[in-house]
Amino acid sequence: xxxxxxxxxxxxxxxxxxxxxxxxxxxxxxxxxxxxxxxxxxxxxxxxxxxxxxxxxxxxxxxxxxxxxxxxxxxxxxxxxxxxxxxxxxxxxxxxxxxxxxxxxxxxxxxxxxxxxxxxxxxxxxxxxxxxxxxxxxxxxxxxxxxxxxxxxxxxxxxxxxxxxxxxxxxxxxxxxxxxxxxxxxxxxxxxxxxxxxxxxxxxxxxxxxxxxxxxxxxxxxxxxxxxxxxxxxxxxxxxxxxxxxxxxxxxxxxxxxxxxxxxxxxxxxxxxxxxxxxxxxxxxxxxxxxxxxxxxxxxxxxxxxxxxxxxxxxxxxxxxxxxxxxxxxxxxxxxxxxxxxxxxxxxxxxxxxxxxxxxxxxxxxxxxxxxxxxxxxxxxxxxxxxxxxxxxxxxxxxxxxxxxxxxxxxxxxxxxxxxxxxxxxxxxxxxxxxxxxxxxxxxxxxxxxxxxxxxxxxxxxxxx
DNA sequence: CGACGGGACGC
DNA sequence: CGACGGGACGC
Numbered sequence: 001x002x003x004x005x006x007x008x009x010x011x012x013x014x015x016x017x018x019x020x021x022x023x024x025x026x027x028x029x030x031x032x033x034x035x036x037x038x039x040x041x042x043x044x045x046x047x048x049x050x051x052x053x054x055x056x057x058x059x060x061x062x063x064x065x066x067x068x069x070x071x072x073x074x075x076x077x078x079x080x081x082x083x084x085x086x087x088x089x090x091x092x093x094x095x096x097x098x099x100x101x102x103x104x105x106x107x108x109x110x111x112x113x114x115x116x117x118x119x120x121x122x123x124x125x126x127x128x129x130x131x132x133x134x135x136x137x138x139x140x141x142x143x144x145x146x147x148x149x150x151x152x153x154x155x156x157x158x159x160x161x162x163x164x165x166x167x168x169x170x171x172x173x174x175x176x177x178x179x180x181x182x183x184x185x186x187x188x189x190x191x192x193x194x195x196x197x198x199x200x201x202x203x204x205x206x207x208x209x210x211x212x213x214x215x216x217x218x219x220x221x222x223x224x225x226x227x228x229x230x231x232x233x234x235x236x237x238x239x240x241x242x243x244x245x246x247x248x249x250x251x252x253x254x255x256x257x258x259x260x261x262x263x264x265x266x267x268x269x270x271x272x273x274x275x276x277x278x279x280x281x282x283x284x285x286x287x288x289x290x291x292x293x294x295x296x297x298x299x300x301x302x303x304x305x306x307x308x309x310x311x312x313x314x315x316x317x318x319x320x321x322x323x324x325x326x327x328x329x330x331x332x333x334x335x336x337x338x339x340x341x342x343x344x345x346x347x348x349x350x351x352x353x354x355x356x357x358x359x360x361x362x363x364x365x366x367x368x369x370x371x372x373x374x375x376x377x378x379x380x381x382x383x384x385x386x387x388x389x390x391x392x393x394x395x396x397x398x399x400x401x402x403x404x405x406x407x408x409x410x411x412x413x414x415x416x417x418x419x420x421x422x423x424x425x426x427x428x429x430x431x432x433x434x435x436x437x438x439x440x441x442x443x444x445x446x447x448x449x450x451x452x453x454x455x456x457x458x459x460x461x462x463x464x465x
Numbered sequence: 466c467g468a469c470g471g472g473a474c475g476c
Numbered sequence: 477c478g479a480c481g482g483g484a485c486g487c
Contacts, residue, residue: 013480024478050480061478097479104479116473140476155472178472185475 012045014098018069018112018167018181021076022096026088027060037084038064042071063096070171073112073164081240081306090240090276090308095163106242109303112163115170116182119143121152132158135172136165157182233328235287238310239277243303248393250277252442253299256361259286278310284328360399364439367403373424377408381429382451383421391417392444400441404432420451 013020035047046065049058066072080093095107119128128141139159143152160166170179239250247265254260262280281287295307397410406425413419423429437448
């Protein structure tokens with residue numbers, strides 16, 4: 001980078017590994033502004049704004065090189081989604097791909113949070129955790145063991161929640177552990193014995209580990225705290241996400257706070273996420289509350305959503321309007337920080353099912369998600385469901401109706417407000433009917449009944465679909 | 466002789 | 477949408 005002798009720079013770009021940031025920002029942001037923004041996170045060895053060769057105009061991307069990976073990671077974690085310069089879009093911040101890499105895919109947190117270590121064969125997983133917890137909260141530890149004898153091979157994995165924690169462990173732990181970043185596990189796409197219907201993330205399962213991600217509020221001070229003296233509150237929010245989220249997912253999430261009146265995912269060239277989403281609430285309080293609750297929320301786990309206020313075009317210039325705005329905001333803030341009293345607005349942080357949180361709003365207490373039955377399973381029972389006023393999306397139905405087990409598939413009748421749920425087990429279907437009949441999901445009321453046998457091709461015994 | 470360096474699974 | 481310049485150390 002510019003102030004360093006060239007060769008040294010070229011050699012240092014990846015030294016140490018993962019010490020360089022890739023920053024996507026507005027074209028107007030300068031090198032100095034970037035340097036100023038990232039100054040606090042460590043020793044900056046160089047800042048370089050990529051410019052068009054001909055026009056010399058910034059392409060809106062930049063690299064920031066730190067002395068240490070942990071510095072770069074902390075900067076990424078803290079700055080991602082922040083507005084660097086007033087009036088510019090929130091920055092996206094990633095660890096840069098190594099210069100030798102040809103891939104231009106974002107480096108995911110997944111690749112930066114697990115370390116691989118050598119340990120005494122006498123170490124238990126508890127020993128491992130005790131040894132490495134000083135660098136950050138550990139999601140889990142695993143020791144590689146001989147499958148038959150169960151004896152340790154003296155190797156282990158430690159998964160942290162944040163890239164900076166893994167980087168700190170690698171930088172600072174005893175050299176005898178030989179800590180390095182673990183190669184991501186090869187996507188073993190385990191011949192998914194259940195492969196019917198839309199893809200579902202593992203994180204949708206109702207398992208407990210997921211809950212530790214739930215809300216940043218459970219861990220005060222871990223994430224950026226909004227500066228509620230700034231006065232820049234609006235009814236509009238800009239969501240930044242680094243993972244592929246659908247508009248439906250974002251809608252469902254932010255619709256949990258009453259008053260959402262607009263939601264638009266700003267899609268990228270591939271039509272899938274990556275960018276920002278715009279949310280507008282009918283009132284300032286809802287927006288403040290949504291920002292406070294969902295900024296930093298990991299959805300899906302590992303992908304921290306970033307929520308900022310954006311200008312909604314309202315006149316906030318008058319002192320009176322500004323004061324009123326700040327008053328409402330302060331009241332909401334107080335309610336947020338003071339916890340339990342707000343629970344009628346939104347369930348408190350620890351509430352059990354993140355999966356429910358993700359896209360389902362309902363008056364019924366749903367069991368955790370279950371796997372689908374194999375698509376070629378024989379149907380033992382079908383349910384007939386009538387929706388009012390309009391049918392629910394397939395994914396939502398699958399999410400809800402799979403929870404009683406053995407769901408084979410969801411079938412919506414095109415152009416009608418009815419659908420069929422095919423189950424491999426009669427009891428599961430009966431359970432679903434008992435729990436879901438007459439209930440409301442995402443504002444849609446459902447009648448859930450046993451389906452009549454298909455009328456066509458009824459020859460001998462009534463075939464079940 | 467005698468102990469260095471090695472290193473990849475599964476929430 | 478958003479991925480890689482300019483310029484010359486020291487043998």
